[in-house]
Amino acid sequence: MPVLVEDIMTRKVITATPEHSVMDTLKIARQNRIRHVPIVEGNVLKGVVSDRDLRDVSPSVLASMDLELLEKTKVKDIMVTNVITVHPLDTVEDAARLLYENKIGCLPVVVGGNRLVGIVTDGDILFCFVEMMGVLERGSVIRLNIPDKPGSLMKVLELIAKHKISIISIFMLPAGEKGKGKREVTLRLQTIDPSDIVDDIKKLGYEIIWPEFWGEKR
Amino acid sequence: MTEKAVFIYSDDYLKYKFGEKHPLNPIRLEITYDLLTEMGVLDEKDIMCPRMAKEEELALVHSPEYINAVVDAGRNPNGGDFTNFELGTEDNPIFEGMHEASSLIAGGTLTAVEAVMEGKARHAVNIAGGLHHAQRDRASGFCIYNDAAVAIAYLRKKYDIRVMYIDTDAHHGDGVQDIFYDDPDVLVVSLHESGHYLFPGTGDIYEQGTGLGFGSTINIPFEPFTEDESWISAFERVVIPNARAFAPHIIISQHGCDGHHLDPLTHLSLTMKSYEEIPRLVHMLAEQLCEGRLVALGGGGYNIWQVVPRAWALLWCQIAQRDPQEKLPESWIKKWESISGEKLPQTMSDPPDLVPPIPRREEIIEKNNITMNRVLRQSVMFF
The missing domain is CATH 3.30.70.260 (ACT domain)
Incomplete structure (x- = not known):
């Protein structure tokens, strides 16, 4: 029995909706100390924003702050929509290869009809590896x-x-x-x-x- | 207070013997004792006989089930399966009278501790001790009873004092670490070859203790092929300031000498320079911080002809403040060469070209420095 995505995924996923402002999403990410926020409508996955996407649209700390723009812009306008996902029964090796080959940091775990049930990050894969080598x-x-x-x-x-x-x-x-x-x-x-x-x-x-x-x- | 140092010794120590082919050969104690006598730096009045540890003293750190297993196995060496307790394995074979032989070593360390605490001696040396791998409920790595842990537990119970344990064996002092992992009044410091390369595998820098004892465990893992200078600088930079900050009442030190380049079981590249310097540093700390209270133990050391006798002779000479001669006595060399059939060293120090050039020397030093800095950064916060 291989180790499966469902064995290592985080089930309580912190999410935002497409209508959230970039500012609010940024706050959600910072407060929860996470780097990836899946964007859902109900529990259906619509996209993902990463800390890099958020940083790209944030004003530079060196420039004058235009916070109003961050509050006005909706997350649906900046999120990535062609998300690479995995299934709970995918193996950890599959997940690791997807992360590595696509140079990404997280994989939302979805079942029938893009329903979000978890998330796996590069950190989870590393922890799994630490345990195996431990x-x-x-x-x-x-x-x-x-x-x-x-x-x-x-x-x-x-x-x-x-x-x-x-x-x-x-x-x-x-x-x-x-x-x-x-x-x-x-x-x-x-x-x-x-x-x-x-x-x-x-x-x-x-x-x-x-x-x-x-x-x-x- | 007396200025005296005592040497705990008995011929009965030689009964702690796993068999002819086993790497831990107790004859190393006799060769060392003989070297000290021939050098004229050890005589009758320095010697104190070890007592037996009582079962209730062993039970301060070992489980009753384990002690019973050791007693039973030692009474009837072919009479059952004790592998649950890691007895009867290739590392820890069962031998007749195992409980008594092991109790005498633990008792020897207790004798040393009592001599120092009762003011009969300023320092005490028990080269049969230092069996630091033994765990609460099982044997490990040639160690049946953990004499160092028994003595520390005895000190904590009887005197309620702060104890610093310094372990310079090439292997991590895992047994002692685990037994006092949550005790903030026992500072356990181990310097060893990294567990990624050597038994037992533990002793990484993030093992720092638990609960109230968080911060009272310090590990300094070295890269394989670490040499004298890098090793000693770690001791000076990390152990000395932490010892000062902790302010122990007594120091128990474990002087395994298996980090020597010629040791067959490990991969460090130390020479006799380290085994001269380590006792000097430990002795200095005991004088500066503990009014001299120091109990020094043996430990690992598997090159029993070229390394162990010289390393532990230096240990005794430093602690008892005797002068070790550079040239080893002819009579001693002759006697043991005829018994061993091996070439014995002529001098106390090693030849300067003993260790071949280490190809990755600079990288090894750099990695050790990074380890030291990490340990320092995480240890300063506790004091």
């Missing part, structure tokens, strides 16, 4: 590259089992452009002394990234 149990870290072949991770796991050491977490990534044909594995093991395991992994011919002496910049 140290919940005491252990030692080993990072290594294994060949991208069936059974290569198994060899490492068998070796750890032979030492009767519990695995706290495993994190596996494709090794990227430079490491074609390899996969990068980060293991957290329940031991203060992983040195025997590291030696055994080296004997398999696998490349240890940590613990290893730091050479020049990668």
